[in-house]
Amino acid sequence: MNDTFLKACRGEKTDYTPIWMMRQAGRYLPEYQKVRGNITFLELCKNPELCVEVTLQPIDILNMDAAILFSDILIPMEAMGAPLEFHDGQGPVFREVVRDQAALNRLIVPDADESMPFVMETIRLLRKELKVPLIGFAGAPFTCATYLIEGGSSKVFWETKKMMFTAPELFHGLMDKITRATIGYLQAQARAGAQALQLFDSWAGVLAPCDFEEFALPYVKRIIAALQQFDIPLIYFANNGATLLELSVSSGADVIGLDWRLNIGDAIARVGNKAVQGNLDPFSLLLPEEKLRARIASLLDDAKDAKGHIFNLGHGIHQFTPPEQAKIAVDAVHELSRKR
Numbered sequence: 086m087n088d089t090f091l092k093a094c095r096g097e098k099t100d101y102t103p104i105w106m107m108r109q110a111g112r113y114l115p116e117y118q119k120v121r122g123n124i125t126f127l128e129l130c131k132n133p134e135l136c137v138e139v140t141l142q143p144i145d146i147l148n149m150d151a152a153i154l155f156s157d158i159l160i161p162m163e164a165m166g167a168p169l170e171f172h173d174g175q176g177p178v179f180r181e182v183v184r185d186q187a188a189l190n191r192l193i194v195p196d197a198d199e200s201m202p203f204v205m206e207t208i209r210l211l212r213k214e215l216k217v218p219l220i221g222f223a224g225a226p227f228t229c230a231t232y233l234i235e236g237g238s239s240k241v242f243w244e245t246k247k248m249m250f251t252a253p254e255l256f257h258g259l260m261d262k263i264t265r266a267t268i269g270y271l272q273a274q275a276r277a278g279a280q281a282l283q284l285f286d287s288w289a290g291v292l293a294p295c296d297f298e299e300f301a302l303p304y305v306k307r308i309i310a311a312l313q314q315f316d317i318p319l320i321y322f323a324n325n326g327a328t329l330l331e332l333s334v335s336s337g338a339d340v341i342g343l344d345w346r347l348n349i350g351d352a353i354a355r356v357g358n359k360a361v362q363g364n365l366d367p368f369s370l371l372l373p374e375e376k377l378r379a380r381i382a383s384l385l386d387d388a389k390d391a392k393g394h395i396f397n398l399g400h401g402i403h404q405f406t407p408p409e410q411a412k413i414a415v416d417a418v419h420e421l422s423r424k425r
């Protein structure tokens with residue numbers, strides 16, 4: 086069992102810096118494309134055997150130090166009663182947007198084991214196969230709420246901010262319901278065998294710090310508090326979160342995910358006595374080998390004072406990234422961090 090990732094999360098000494106990549110199971114891998122060729126994305130998410138197969142691909146092919154459950158942050162939104170569709174080239178779509186009290190009332194707080202048995206089954210199957218730790222995950226409530234309110238992906242978040250500022254009680258009501266669903270969902274993942282849990286707050290960075298503090302952070306804190314009983318590392322990743330870093334630390338998470346807009350050394354000084362995860366610009370995987378290795382060397386060097394460092398990208402790997410380039414990065418992290 087390679088537990089380097091878990092040790093780094095706990096701030097313990099490791100022989101080398103562990104690495105995994107957000108969205109490491111996905112379309113940049115021809116092996117994933119092959120599985121996905123025959124079925125839709127949602128069918129894939131609900132098929133435990135195939136979820137196991139695509140979760141294992143980046144471990145076997147790229148030698149990652151942790152696996153992340155193959156699923157999507159919007160699966161529990163569907164379990165809450167919001168019909169979910171994925172369209173190629175467009176991403177997720179919720180036709181029934183949540184913009185008033187009646188729509189909020191129609192959402193339920195599901196029993197995770199009953200409504201998403203395929204997720205828990207995937208976790209149990211993976212734990213039998215894996216020789217690296219398994220990370221479970223959920224979307225953070227603010228990020229999930231944007232999808233329900235906007236009806237899909239957004240650039241300006243007009244409807245979300247309109248609700249926050251003109252109907253704050255409705256907004257808080259939605260956040261509360263998503264939070265309760267997320268707590269049940271992550272607790273079920275931990276019971277099924279997830280060895281760490283990550284909250285993805287992909288859109289937190291569109292909020293002013295005061296609004297993040299009022300409308301988003303209290304719900305992240307509630308989730309983290311409700312998971313303490315499992316004694317597994319909790320990772321909070323607020324994308325585009327440079328201005329939110331101190332607030333993110335106050336969430337109570339054990340590991341703070343960093344996007345690439347921050348210098349990791351500066352971030353570590355601000356985070357203090359906690360492990361960090363990140364933060365290579367996903368697009369820098371396109372650099373020629375020597376430059377990519379040099380960039381990784383300097384990132385490792387900048388992170389040398391961290392209480393624990395898990396190497397990762399600063400956001401998900403892009404779908405057109407050549408897998409050979411990702412492999413160069415993994416090998417470089419393993420090799421260069423051993424030398425130090």
Ligand SMILES: Cc1c2[nH]c(c1CCC(=O)O)Cc1[nH]c(c(CCC(=O)O)c1C)Cc1[nH]c(c(CCC(=O)O)c1C)Cc1[nH]c(c(C)c1CCC(=O)O)C2
Binds near residue numbers: 108153156177238
């Ligand atoms: C915002 C968000 C979503 N999903 C997720 C986030 C947070 C992370 C982030 O900010 O990138 C998280 C996610 N999505 C997926 C995983 C699986 C595990 C892993 O990281 O390898 C994880 C952890 C699979 C996926 N989720 C999706 C795919 C592509 C689906 C396909 O095969 O067509 C995969 C592999 C689809 C998805 N899912 C989502 C969108 C916006 C899209 C469409 C855009 C896109 O394609 O990148 C919602």
